[in-house]
Amino acid sequence: MIYGLKIENDVPKTVNNFLKQLLESGKVEAVLAMQETPSGRSAFPTMISDPDKLDTNVFAPLLPVSTGAMVSRLTKVKGSKKPLAVVLRACELRALTELLKLKQADLENIVLIGVDCLGTFPMKIYSNYPGDEDPTEVVLKGEGEEDMRTACLNCKDPVPETADLIIGIFGTDTGKSILLDTRTEKGQELINDMGLSEFGNEKDREKAVLDIRNKRDEARKAFMEEHSDIIGVEKLLEFFDTCVNCHNCMKACPICYCRECLFESDVFDVEASKYMAKAKSKGAYKTPTDSLLFHITRFNHMILSCVECGLCEQACPSDIPLMDIITAIAENAQAEFEYLPGRDPEEEMPMVVYREDEFQDVGEG
Amino acid sequence: MSEEKEKTKEDFEPKIVGFLCNWCSYAGADLAGTSRIQYPPNIRVIRVMCSGAVDSVYVNRALLEGADAVFIGGCHPGDCHYLNGNYKARRKMVLLKNILTTLGMEPERIWVRWISASEGQKFADTVKEIVDETKKLGPNPMKEKWNI
Numbered sequence: 001m002i003y004g005l006k007i008e009n010d011v012p013k014t015v016n017n018f019l020k021q022l023l024e025s026g027k028v029e030a031v032l033a034m035q036e037t038p039s040g041r042s043a044f045p046t047m048i049s050d051p052d053k054l055d056t057n058v059f060a061p062l063l064p065v066s067t068g069a070m071v072s073r074l075t076k077v078k079g080s081k082k083p084l085a086v087v088l089r090a091c092e093l094r095a096l097t098e099l100l101k102l103k104q105a106d107l108e109n110i111v112l113i114g115v116d117c118l119g120t121f122p123m124k125i126y127s128n129y130p131g132d133e134d135p136t137e138v139v140l141k142g143e144g145e146e147d148m149r150t151a152c153l154n155c156k157d158p159v160p161e162t163a164d165l166i167i168g169i170f171g172t173d174t175g176k177s178i179l180l181d182t183r184t185e186k187g188q189e190l191i192n193d194m195g196l197s198e199f200g201n202e203k204d205r206e207k208a209v210l211d212i213r214n215k216r217d218e219a220r221k222a223f224m225e226e227h228s229d230i231i232g233v234e235k236l237l238e239f240f241d242t243c244v245n246c247h248n249c250m251k252a253c254p255i256c257y258c259r260e261c262l263f264e265s266d267v268f269d270v271e272a273s274k275y276m277a278k279a280k281s282k283g284a285y286k287t288p289t290d291s292l293l294f295h296i297t298r299f300n301h302m303i304l305s306c307v308e309c310g311l312c313e314q315a316c317p318s319d320i321p322l323m324d325i326i327t328a329i330a331e332n333a334q335a336e337f338e339y340l341p342g343r344d345p346e347e348e349m350p351m352v353v354y355r356e357d358e359f360q361d362v363g364e365g
Numbered sequence: 366m367s368e369e370k371e372k373t374k375e376d377f378e379p380k381i382v383g384f385l386c387n388w389c390s391y392a393g394a395d396l397a398g399t400s401r402i403q404y405p406p407n408i409r410v411i412r413v414m415c416s417g418a419v420d421s422v423y424v425n426r427a428l429l430e431g432a433d434a435v436f437i438g439g440c441h442p443g444d445c446h447y448l449n450g451n452y453k454a455r456r457k458m459v460l461l462k463n464i465l466t467t468l469g470m471e472p473e474r475i476w477v478r479w480i481s482a483s484e485g486q487k488f489a490d491t492v493k494e495i496v497d498e499t500k501k502l503g504p505n506p507m508k509e510k511w512n513i
Contacts, residue, residue: 231467231468231469232468232469232470233469233470233506233507233510235469236468236469236470237510237512237513241512262422278430281430281431282431282508282509282510282511283511284511285511286511286512286513289513290426290429290513291513292429292513293422293425293426293429293513296421296425296429296464296465296468296470297420297421297422297425299464300420300421300422300425300457300460300461300464301421303460303464304460325467325468328467329464329467329468332463332464332466332467333460333463333464333467336459336460336463337456337459337460350456350460351453351456351457351460354449354452354453354455354456355452356442356443356452358455359455359456359459362455362458362459362462362477363439363442363451363455363477363478363479364478364479
């Protein structure tokens with residue numbers, strides 16, 4: 001069912017009041033949602049239990065971390081005993097879905113509220129947003145694309161389809177009302193007694209969602225075409241030339257969940273004579289070693305679940321535009337296995353299943 | 366480190382890293398040896414418990430350090446000692462080849478073959494085939510790259 005949610009003051013405040021109602025009614029014990037820090041320079045997924053401290057802005061155009069990874073962190077030891085509402089964007093929900101498949105999160109007593117994503121700015125731009133304008137207002141007006149992160153401009157789907165409840169922006173008149181789309185019973189229960197009226201403009205919504213998907217899809221194709229020249233050893237080495245082996249991309253990635261990454265272990269710590277042998281085999285050897293090995297192997301380990309949130313790119317101290325190559329790698333690899341991360345929580349991950357009669361060209365011949 | 370000098374294409378001796386599963390391909394290689402079947406000495410064999418245990422990191426490491434080809438040998442489909450390790454190995458290598466294709470990094474240097482413990486001749490033929498094809502391909506350009 002799709003309901004309308006009347007706008008009082010502005011969009012973020014309306015959603016904040018909606019979350020407040022949930023808290024005050026006791027339907028949820030706490031809310032995990034984007035809340036601006038007191039300086040206003042940043043916003044983080046914040047766990048709020050006191051309705052008076054609830055000052056969320058779920059549309060803050062910023063992705064400092066993935067809420068999906070945060071839910072994993074909060075629940076992987078033991079699930080929540082009390083009801084918790086988690087507000088997240090589409091890419092964060094996709095990441096959470098993948099983490100659930102990997103048994104890295106527990107949704108017990110958690111209700112997932114998805115929000116339409118209008119795109120986000122890099123942390124550096126958001127925290128010092130030029131002019132007097134509020135970045136949230138800019139994206140709600142449908143502007144600011146020139147500053148947005150490439151991951152957002154090429155987003156596969158900004159609508160959090162698998163949430164229990166979707167707070168929708170696309171296809172609504174944000175001056176009057178936005179929409180609440182209940183997808184599951186859990187979601188329906190949240191709003192049953194709120195006396196909301198039906199949204200009524202389902203057609204507008206459908207068209208707007210289709211439009212934004214087509215727009216992103218086209219942008220994505222053009223983007224991959226534009227960067228299709230990063231191919232071959234020479235280009236690849238040039239691309240990763242400024243990598244300092246800090247592994248921030250791995251740490252920021254919501255999918256890289258291993259407690260101890262192989263590349264953070266002491267596997268690569270060997271005696272000097274081994275390094276000498278390496279140098280002798282090629283005449284010279286750069287340190288730190290194995291930058292390219294790290295990146296290619298990391299792609300192998302996470303790319304089938306890559307939700308293309310672009311947090312790796314945002315985390316890079318050398319500003320390597322990782323999404324320039326990851327977009328195409330993810331597209332091709334996921335197509336090979338007909339798998340779309342986050343599409344369906346029931347869908348099994350390609351690396352845990354197999355068919356006897358597949359990929360016959362590898363292995364025989 | 367062997368001291369063989371490598372000349373230009375066709376004329377060079379490829380270095381092949383082979384990951385052979387303990388139960389089938391390694392035994393197949395053993396049989397080739399005990400049967401005194403001749404095959405090119407270009408392969409360096411690493412015994413693994415299962416082809417499914419060959420993570421992409423090992424294959425990548427070999428290729429980035431300059432191996433001219435990597436060979437992963439496992440039990441025939443349906444014959445895996447651990448029931449399904451070879452199916453998983455196949456998926457892993459399909460993924461690796463896919464990624465290397467997108468990156469333009471010569472996926473054809475990766476070979477996957479199913480060789481049983483009784484197929485000494487197939488092992489020898491496979492090594493010969495890999496050597497021949499790799500010679501056509503030329504040396505791995507990564508041999509020269511010190512800034513990886």
